[in-house]
Amino acid sequence: MSSPQARPDPAFALLDLYDTALPQVYGYLLARCGDRTQAEELTSETFLAAVQSARKPGTGPIGVGWLIGIARHKLVDHWRRREREERGFRLVRDEPGVEDPWDVELDAIQARQVLESLGAHHRCALTLRYLDGLPVPEVAGVMGRTVHATEALLVRARVAFRRAWTGGCDD
Incomplete structure (x- = not known):
């Protein structure tokens, strides 16, 4: 009877890619949001989401393009959050007929x-x-x-x- 084989964590592939991909992902985000702090935060969120996604069955090849795709989704989520917040502020601030x-x-x-x-x-x-x-x-x-x-x-x-x-x- 053979003993079960432990499969390596697919997220380890990200470790090999991290040094190469980090400047590209950060640069992509910084160019689009223009704020270093926000770009750093979104880069962090991107790599955390990439680890979770890499562990799901059926994940395609892990590469810089794949990480940029995740970064794009994180950036869109950020813009949506910001728009919701600003819309709420506009609604409160621009309420007609309020003295x-x-x-x-x-x-x-x-x-x-x-x-x-x-x-x-x-x-x-x-x-x-x-x-x-x-x-x-x-x-x-x-x-x-x-x-x-x-x-x-x-x-x-x-x-x-x-x-x-x-x-x-x-x-």
Whole structure:
């Protein structure tokens, strides 16, 4: 009877490639984001994601091009995060008809508190749909539900949010 053979960790291939690929990945990111600190952070995220991806079955050949592809995805994720944050700031800052900007900030704080007071499934659905801006079918996919079940959940979540926001008064 033969003993099982230990397979080497596929992520070790990255060690051989690291010295060659690091300046190229960092240069790619720095040229696109223009911020050294951000490029360093994204480079770090790229190599961490590469290790995780290399360990998945069916991963193709590991090379600099493959790492640049991962870096591209990390950069796009960064831009999306930044856009969501800026969009939220714009919405709060540019609220029409508000005389006192503190009112808008207090509303944002209250909205966060109300959202945190909801059940996890309501909070998750509302966050994915309205804060992350995902369409209902994508929310359903993330939550592992059907589209119709997700639509019903969103209706219930909006009602729960409104009820919590108004203190139980549905005017």
